[in-house]
Amino acid sequence: MNLLITGGTGTLGRQLLPALLKKPGLHPRLLSRRSAPPRPDIETATGDVTRPETLRPALENIDTVLHLAALTHSRHARDYFTVNTEGTRNLLNACEAAGVRRFFHMSSRAANQNGGAYSESKWQADAAVRDSSLEWTILKPAEVYGGGSNEGIAQLAGWIDRWPVLPIIGGGDYTMSPVHVEDVIAATVQAVTLPGLASETFVLGGPETMTFNHLADRLCAVRKKYPCKIHLPAAFMQGVVSVLSACGLGGMVPDQIPRLLCEKESDIANAREKLGYNPRSLEQGFPAR
Numbered sequence: 001m002n003l004l005i006t007g008g009t010g011t012l013g014r015q016l017l018p019a020l021l022k023k024p025g026l027h028p029r030l031l032s033r034r035s036a037p038p039r040p041d042i043e044t045a046t047g048d049v050t051r052p053e054t055l056r057p058a059l060e061n062i063d064t065v066l067h068l069a070a071l072t073h074s075r076h077a078r079d080y081f082t083v084n085t086e087g088t089r090n091l092l093n094a095c096e097a098a099g100v101r102r103f104f105h106m107s108s109r110a111a112n113q114n115g116g117a118y119s120e121s122k123w124q125a126d127a128a129v130r131d132s133s134l135e136w137t138i139l140k141p142a143e144v145y146g147g148g149s150n151e152g153i154a155q156l157a158g159w160i161d162r163w164p165v166l167p168i169i170g171g172g173d174y175t176m177s178p179v180h181v182e183d184v185i186a187a188t189v190q191a192v193t194l195p196g197l198a199s200e201t202f203v204l205g206g207p208e209t210m211t212f213n214h215l216a217d218r219l220c221a222v223r224k225k226y227p228c229k230i231h232l233p234a235a236f237m238q239g240v241v242s243v244l245s246a247c248g249l250g251g252m253v254p255d256q257i258p259r260l261l262c263e264k265e266s267d268i269a270n271a272r273e274k275l276g277y278n279p280r281s282l283e284q285g286f287p288a289r
């Protein structure tokens with residue numbers, strides 16, 4: 001298999017590469033905007049999904065594409081659509097022209113029409129993938145933790161460790177399905193190397209879906225720290241994050257709030273059945289300190 005991997009230099013891509021490289025008969029090539037090869041041991045094509053002219057040479061002799069590249073945090077809503085939606089369309093068009101057969105899209109459980117710009121851009125990209133003439137597979141990871149990440153669930157656990165008060169956006173009844181990065185990696189490698197998959201969508205969440213309140217309680221129990229939860233109105237938090245973000249302050253971008261609150265898919269049955277997916281529980285993946 002001659003595999004082009006976009007986004008191989010990102011948080012998920014960097015951790016996925018070693019598992020893919022172990023597979024015999026898999027010849028990887030990275031697509032990266034960086035001029036210096038990110039990994040000297042892997043062939044790299046310099047390219048940018050927003051610049052279609054750079055994609056044709058990158059796809060020469062490629063039969064399979066694993067598309068991870070995306071913009072995940074931006075203060076400018078338009079940029080999500082440029083990279084995630086238009087960039088995916090550019091890549092699909094280039095794949096069709098180059099005779100690529102299989103296309104794996106790393107989407108998100110948050111891909112949604114009503115979840116803010118990032119979610120909507122991924123939702124539109126999924127639609128473009130489904131409309132293509134390629135043998136497509138869509139992977140939709142939930143909230144990924146583990147692998148040394150300091151974001152998301154790890155950030156929440158870090159807060160619980162340090163502070164006596166835990167602010168929760170809104171009522172905290174929106175759903176979360178935390179998944180360990182190694183489980184996402186195993187499922188992705190399995191999907192890419194399994195022959196015959198086509199027109200499949202796999203939600204890659206944890207074994208349980210829980211409300212944010214429940215997740216916070218579970219993490220408190222794991223860390224044996226019990227800060228007092230206070231609920232802050234979502235509209236108020238949206239305003240605060242927008243102002244901070246416009247000033248270049250704070251760790252969040254505005255569209256992370258609708259992304260958090262929106263309705264998300266949770267059914268991992270298809271991945272269990274066809275990929276042998278068996279994700280670990282939060283307590284198995286997130287050991288006590």
Ligand SMILES: NC(=O)c1ccc[n+]([C@@H]2O[C@H](COP(=O)([O-])OP(=O)(O)OC[C@H]3O[C@@H](n4cnc5c(N)ncnc54)[C@H](OP(=O)(O)O)[C@@H]3O)[C@@H](O)[C@H]2O)c1
Nearest residue numbers: 007008009010011012032033048049068069070108141144
């Ligand atoms: N991590 C999670 O928790 C999570 C959860 C659900 C879904 N996902 C999805 O998983 C994928 C990977 O996420 P991540 O967290 O690893 O992202 P990340 O750390 O932000 O990395 C983004 C990657 O995209 C590449 N990229 C960005 N713009 C590009 C462009 N215009 N042309 C070509 N490459 C471009 C970057 O490569 P260069 O800088 O080398 O060009 C980088 O490798 C994304 O599709 C994301 O939506 C992630």
